[in-house]
Amino acid sequence: MEHVIRTQGLVKAFGRTQALNGLDLEVGRGEVHGFLGPNGAGKSTTIRVLLGLLRKDGGHATLLGGDPWRDAVSLHRRLAYVPGDVQLWPNLSGGEAIDLLGALRGPVDVGRRDELVERFQLDPTKRCSTYSKGNRQKVAIVAGLASDVELYLLDEPTSGLDPLMETVFQEVVHEITARGGTVLLSSHILTEAEALCDRVSIIRDGRIVEQGTLASLRHLTRTTLHVTTRHPLDGLDGLPGVHDVVTTHDRRAAGFEVEADHLDGVVQHLGGIGVLTLTSAPPTLEELFLRHYGSEPARPDGTDVPATPRPRRARTSR
């Protein structure tokens, strides 16, 4: 796989705050790469280092085959950036800001720009000072996504967008990947990540703690099962990979979580008891993220902190 972004052992400190702590990130050409992690994990810092806005303290970083700091200007012609909380010049109109940011990067496809202004329902004649948060964000999105470049660095691009605009955004990202563009998408919106990303990296305390395709990450998560049975449920607690068992008084109904690797053993065990109903909530990334977003620090050996029980939306099994 050709890497569009590759960092090895990236380190960045602000005074005593260690923002990046040996970050290894790899983004292949043509993929939409989710970049997820709790507040303050170092996502924006990583992106700013990749943009040459911050200088790394250690490690290696290559971007589109170049050095993000030294080759900043020439690399920027080949990428577009959408910040999460964009600040614009109060006395410029939205249209002027879009044209400015677009044209300073390189040639602008006016048709595409107008199309996106239309699709995002943006009024380009308003002064930037009078835009709402979401509309200001749209200005940055249109300026960034209207350009035809190789790489798009999107740092929480949809913060403040309404659900309708969120959908438009996802469509546009699909169009970009259809053209062969690569996207690094930092986000807190898990449904967005699930809908768009081929692969995700989860960052915590300045290092990557989990990396892989969505399918492989789902594998790490637990499935929630709710069963009612003909005979009393016994021995569930003792089964490997089973957690957080809650049973009714008569022990004929239970809810619990099963690690993906042990699902088979649990189903065999249940088979002997006589299953009346069985519902399972499919594994979602949410659980995995919540585990990594939790307040306890990640363990130094890289193993996951155990999940705490929490209410879950139950869905019927397929």
Add this chain to the structure above:
Amino acid sequence: MTTTRPLAGSWRLVRLAVRRDRTVLPVWIASITVLTWAVVASYAATVPTEADRIATATLSASNPMTRIFDGPASGASLGAMSLVEGYKVFAILTALMSAQAIVRHTRADEETGRAELLGSAPVGRHARLCAALVLVLGANLVLGVTTATAVAANGLAWSGAWAAGLAVAGTGWVFAGVAAVGAQVLSTARGANAVAGGALGVAFVLRAIGDLRGEITDGGLALVSAWPSWLSPLGWGQQIRPFYQDRWWIAGLFVALTAALVAVAAMLTDRRDLGSGMVPARRGPARASRWLISPLGLAWRIQRGVLLAWLVSVAVFGAVLGSMGDTLEDYLAENATVRQMLLSLSPDADLMDLFFALIMALVGLACAGYTVQALLRMRSEEVSGRLEPLLATAVGRRRWLIGHLLIAGAGTVLLLTVSGLASGLTYGAITGHWTEGVGGFLAAALVQAPAALALGGLVLTVFGLLPRLAAPITWSALAAALVMGQLGALLDLPQWLLDVSPFTHVPLVPAEAFTPGPVAALCAAAILLGALGVATFRRRDLVIGA
């Protein structure tokens, strides 16, 4: 509830404001106090005997330049004389301290969105303005007390010392009120500060006219100012006449004007929405014009408003100063003592040339204020986060910087040219001496440019090396240059210290010959400091957020 209790929550906001300003205001107050103490202390050394004092007081009552710059002579006592000389600088610094603090806690908070956060808490509609005023008016009371103490500490009578404290604190009150109104009318902190700065200029000019046209009394030792001085809060501060008349009733003028300004500000607060000014935003074009799309084009768009405001101000200010020329000529023709005194500054000089040079030295310092403001704009672009998406395009850091440098540099030269022309043309129109007027003022103005640009170089260096401290360091440097230029000789500051100020090295053109050496050195300093700033900025992290 916010409409029924408009001041709810004020007290908590006052405590927050005090906490936020716990370094800035004490530093201002301490600096002004120490300066006051030093001015009074040094003055005794320059006029040791009674005879010296009488000679100096007589001269300063009749000398038109002293009248323009220092104000009305008020007798031959040490206290009165030192305060006449020092008040202008104390007053300018106090006005700046007060206006900036008010804007910091009102309009600047609205710009950053902090106010919105507070506005959602149980905080009344007027609470923020009220808290800012309590903080700043209170700080001025403290300053009044410390100033009085500094004066009295030199062994002078407490009554005069209190009068001096009142003059300083009262000035601070009025400019706090001016800034409070400015912060309601204009939608940016920059604009609100500019209103206060403009008011300060107008106040200075009004009292300069009034004092120039005043009448000598008291056996030649004092001046009765003409009515324009009474239109100016800076004039009021001087008319208190500490150690001469101690006119306490002027406190009533300060309080009344401050109260009126506060009432206007409060009324405006009721009539507008949070975040907006009184002037509604218009719509703009849907597309950017070709001129906008370059780092220079954008820098021009960002900077042009400030430059335009400065151009208008210096044109008016210059014209007023130029129009004082004929009165001056008459005085100089009549008064041999004054001629002697002025010639001691520069023996071979033509007196009018000396006038051109001294006036433009002050204007040069004011224009350096523009240079600093325009260059610090780069820092506010960076802090606010607006620079980040720009540098993520194919614009390099140097190209971005150069756009702003060109405008700040060319703007400084343009301002000096316009003020020289405005002074020269009005002077020419009034006296008929066109060539001397225009040539003299223009030369005197333009020779200030290298010094202003050298200060600009310092701004760049600090911007590159210590971005978080860029604004406080460079504004303090400008204030220090003002103190050294106006009070340096009196304070008997060591030459090496005076030499730190670029304005010390500006030749008194056209009274003195143009000396290329110092001017070239200033240009070199500007270029070297500027280059250092560019180089360090290109190597550092972007520092977003204060």
